[in-house]
Amino acid sequence: MPLFLMFIPVIAFFVIFKYVPMGGVVIAFKKYNLMDGIVHSPWVGFDNFRLLFSTPTTVQIIRNTLMLSLMSIIIGFPFPIILAILLNEVRHMWFKRLVQTLVYLPHFFSWIIVSGIIVTIFSQQNGIVSGWWESLTGHTYPFLYREGSWLTIFVGSGVWKEAGFSAIIYLAALTNIDPTLYEAASIDGASKWKQIRHVTLPGLQVTIVLMLILAMGRVMEVGFDQIYMLQNSTVSDVSEVISTYIYKVGLMGSQFSLTAAIGLFESLVALILVLITNAIARRFGNGLW
Amino acid sequence: MKPSIGERVYLVSVYVVLSAVALLCLLPLVHIASLSASSLQAVSAGSVTLFPVDMSLAAYTQLFESTPILASLTNSVIITVVGVALSMVFTILAAYPLTRSYFWGRRVFMFGIVFTMLFSGGLIPTYLTIRNLELINTYWSLWLPGLVSVFNLMVLRTFIENIPGEIDEASRIDGCGEWRYLLQIVLPLSMPVLATLALFYGVGYWNSFFSVLMYINDPAKYNIAVLVQQMIQSQMMLAQMNGLESSEQLILSPEMVNSAAIIIMVVPMLVIYPFLQKYFVKGVMIGAVKG
Numbered sequence: 001m002p003l004f005l006m007f008i009p010v011i012a013f014f015v016i017f018k019y020v021p022m023g024g025v026v027i028a029f030k031k032y033n034l035m036d037g038i039v040h041s042p043w044v045g046f047d048n049f050r051l052l053f054s055t056p057t058t059v060q061i062i063r064n065t066l067m068l069s070l071m072s073i074i075i076g077f078p079f080p081i082i083l084a085i086l087l088n089e090v091r092h093m094w095f096k097r098l099v100q101t102l103v104y105l106p107h108f109f110s111w112i113i114v115s116g117i118i119v120t121i122f123s124q125q126n127g128i129v130s131g132w133w134e135s136l137t138g139h140t141y142p143f144l145y146r147e148g149s150w151l152t153i154f155v156g157s158g159v160w161k162e163a164g165f166s167a168i169i170y171l172a173a174l175t176n177i178d179p180t181l182y183e184a185a186s187i188d189g190a191s192k193w194k195q196i197r198h199v200t201l202p203g204l205q206v207t208i209v210l211m212l213i214l215a216m217g218r219v220m221e222v223g224f225d226q227i228y229m230l231q232n233s234t235v236s237d238v239s240e241v242i243s244t245y246i247y248k249v250g251l252m253g254s255q256f257s258l259t260a261a262i263g264l265f266e267s268l269v270a271l272i273l274v275l276i277t278n279a280i281a282r283r284f285g286n287g288l289w
Numbered sequence: 290m291k292p293s294i295g296e297r298v299y300l301v302s303v304y305v306v307l308s309a310v311a312l313l314c315l316l317p318l319v320h321i322a323s324l325s326a327s328s329l330q331a332v333s334a335g336s337v338t339l340f341p342v343d344m345s346l347a348a349y350t351q352l353f354e355s356t357p358i359l360a361s362l363t364n365s366v367i368i369t370v371v372g373v374a375l376s377m378v379f380t381i382l383a384a385y386p387l388t389r390s391y392f393w394g395r396r397v398f399m400f401g402i403v404f405t406m407l408f409s410g411g412l413i414p415t416y417l418t419i420r421n422l423e424l425i426n427t428y429w430s431l432w433l434p435g436l437v438s439v440f441n442l443m444v445l446r447t448f449i450e451n452i453p454g455e456i457d458e459a460s461r462i463d464g465c466g467e468w469r470y471l472l473q474i475v476l477p478l479s480m481p482v483l484a485t486l487a488l489f490y491g492v493g494y495w496n497s498f499f500s501v502l503m504y505i506n507d508p509a510k511y512n513i514a515v516l517v518q519q520m521i522q523s524q525m526m527l528a529q530m531n532g533l534e535s536s537e538q539l540i541l542s543p544e545m546v547n548s549a550a551i552i553i554m555v556v557p558m559l560v561i562y563p564f565l566q567k568y569f570v571k572g573v574m575i576g577a578v579k580g
Contacts, residue, residue, distance in 0.1 A: 002467040003386040004393070010383040010437070011398070017418065017434050018405040024414025038417060083310065089303045101566060102311040108558050110496030112514045116521050116551045117317045120324065120544050128320060131335040164314065168570055192299050217407070224499045229518060246412050251503060256413050263411030271408045 028261040041257075048261035058245070058262065065241040065266075068222050071151070072158045073215045079163035081208070084170035085200055103164025114161055115229035118153060119144070145234040154230055154239075170207055177203035209281050216277040220266045242266050318555065325349070325548035332545055348549040351541055357509075358516060358550065365495060365512040372432045372494035373487055379437050380486060384445040385471050406439045412503075419504060430504035431497055438493075441486045448482040449475055485568045488561070495557065517550045 028048055030041040052058045083103065090096040106114065121127045122143040134140050143149045181199045190198065224243040231239035242262055250259030316339065323341045324332055326349075331342035352358050386392045387399055409415075415434055424430040452475065460470055476483065498514040505511060524543040 003389055006382050006467070006471075007386045007392075007398070010379060010386075013379060013433075013436050014402060014405065016422075017415070017436070018409070019401075021410030021414035021418045022408070023410070024417055025410050027414065027417070037421075086303050086307055089300065090307065095304070095307075099307045099311045100570075101563070102314045104566070104569075105562065106314055108492050108562060109555065110498060110514055112496070112498055112518050112521075113551050113555055116517060116547060117321055119521055119524065120321060120548060121317060123544060126333055126335050126542075126544075128335065128338065160314070164310075192296060228499075229521070243412070247499075247503070250413050251416060256417065260411060260413040263413055267408055267411055274407060 025260060025264045025267075027257050028264045030257055032257040032260075044257075048258050049265070051258065052262055052265070060237070061240050061242060061245050062262075062265075064238055065220060065222055065243075067238075068151075068154065068227070068241060069219050071155050072222075073219065075155050076159045076163065077211075077215070079159050080166035081170055081204065083163060083167040084174055084204075085196060087167065087171060088174045088200075100164075103167070105164070106161045107165035109161065111161075111223070111225035111229050114157055115226070118157055118230065122153065142234075144230070144232065147235050147238050150230070150235045151238060154226070157230070158226065166211075169211065170204060173204050173207040174200070209284070213274065213277045213281055217270050217274040219273055220270045321548045322552050324545055325552050327545070329541055329545065332542055348541055348545040349553075351546055352549045352553070356516065356520070356546075356550075357511075358513065358553065360509065361511050361513045361516040362553070364510060365514070368428055368431055368497065368512055369491055369494040371428070373490045375432050376436055376438070376441075376490045377483070377487055380442055380445055381471075381476070381483075383437055383442050384449060385475060387442075387446050388449045402439055402442065416503060425504055426506050426510065428505075428510070431494070431500050434500070435493070438489070441489055445479070445482060445486060448479055452478055481568050481571060484565060485571065488565045488569055491561075492558070513550075513554050517547070517554055520547050520550055 024038055027038055027041065029043060029045060030038075031044045031047075032038065032041045036042070087096055087099065090099070121129045124130050124140050124142050130140050130143065133143075141149070143153060177199065181203075182195055185195045185199055220242070222241045222243060224247065227239060227241055228244055228247070231244065246259040246263055249255050250263075319339050320337075323337050323339060326341040326344055326346060327337045328343035328345045328347075331337050336342055383402070387395055389395070419425060419430050419434065424433065456474060456478075457470070460474055465474070496514060497512065498518065501512050501515050505515075520543070524547055
């Protein structure tokens with residue numbers, strides 16, 4: 001009984017702030033207006049969804065979201081693994097700790113800070129990177145205002161911020177690999193590369209699959225802070241995504257029903273992707289549940 | 290056994306690559322710090338790299354005199370301190386009962402909680418809920434929607450589950466109730482993981498940006514993240530308009546003031562970070578093992 005008393009505030013929290021909003025998704029099937037509120041606004045069936053998928057802007061926004069997050073996930077995926085394998089080779093503990101301290105650090109910076117740094121160093125007037133570029137090529141380049149370079153900076157900044165911290169999980173998995181496997185391999189004359197291929201990578205397999213499943217759940221989302229800070233009107237063809245659209249059109253423009261519909265679409269796709277990936281992973285014996 | 294030449298080359302390159310990566314993480318911040326503490330001439334000439342040129346703290350003076358940075362810092366501290374306290378209490382209250390095998394309905398509650406990780410109502414329904422509760426423009430709108438992080442909850446639950454059962458039995462025999470057991474036995478034993486979770490929550494609240502943008506309309510209640518964002522945004526707009534070269538009589542450029550603001554926002558993090566590093570690595574690992 002005391003346990004249940006303890007738990008009541010927790011239940012209240014999850015009901016009010018998680019499950020009530022979940023019920024609130026019904027406005028995706030309604031024409032919400034302020035006077036009638038969520039409950040009494042008239043039903044419109046799938047009209048909002050029909051509108052979403054027939055408007056070129058929103059279709060492009062969904063495409064942008066998918067493209068940016070897939071690029072970030074696919075390009076970003078190998079970096080933590082490589083970093084963990086490299087760190088695992090280091091025999092001087094002080095060096096390892098120093099490197100770890102520095103590479104975990106960017107994870108704790110907010111996107112405001114990271115974007116602030118990016119805007120400053122890539123600034124066309126007197127950003128340091130632009131300075132180097134100018135001395136190499138003789139002219140300046142508007143890095144943040146061209147789609148190609150903007151995409152590179154977007155994906156690169158994600159890798160810069162999170163690769164180090166994500167390596168922690170792989171490092172943990174590496175400590176579980178039996179050291180005698182390496183001894184055996186090296187007695188058999190396996191080179192370093194072969195050891196990595198045949199001992200290290202198989203040892204990381206479970207963790208890699210786990211991280212892939214988790215990444216799948218994020219395919220439909222691009223974190224708001226990063227994109228909102230880095231985007232500008234010049235590159236909006238590639239940089240407008242679901243989260244910024246919901247903010248600008250939904251919250252600023254009060255189009256609640258339409259943007260709730262795109263939000264529900266986002267949540268559902270994410271849920272389905274996680275379930276599918278997990279089902280596949282379970283086939284191979286290491287699903288999440 | 291002496292390492293072969295190939296192996297030695299390999300090891301050296303490992304150290305070189307790792308050093309480069311580590312420097313890459315640190316140097317951008319060092320550059321920003323130098324920009325914030327140099328003179329305008331040096332910054333405009335592009336001669337500032339890793340050390341301040343013509344050391345000057347004018348950017349910081351400017352920042353504290355003509356922007357509301359002090360107020361927004363105070364707001365950030367309030368948001369962070371109260372938020373961490375609330376989140377920790379709720380996370381503990383959620384995690385502990387879920388570790389007790391005799392807690393009625395444990396599996397149902399667990400499923401209900403994990404499900405919120407897989408599916409959510411989304412931004413708009415959450416916003417409308419907050420609005421209906423009339424929490425807009427109060428800090429409750431920042432604390433309440435993300436009060437308990439399910440990931441952090443799982444980390445704590447796993448940790449408490451690993452406390453040996455004998456301790457539990459012994460204290461039961463001594464007539465120890467749930468509350469006393471939680472407060473006097475479980476929590477002191479969980480100190481390392483509690484420190485980690487407090488760090489995670491603290492960083493989250495300190496960096497909170499989107500929620501402030503969404504729920505807070507009164508500029509006097511903005512935190513430092515929103516303030517810095519607005520400063521950077523206006524700098525970008527200036528840059529887009531180009532050719533606004535009226536900086537002759539100025540002693541500062543916007544990016545110097547912005548750099549100073551970035552440094553101010555980063556410093557608290559850098560100060561606590563070394564103390565907590567050994568804890569969070571452990572915390573992440575507990576979370577990872579359990580999944």
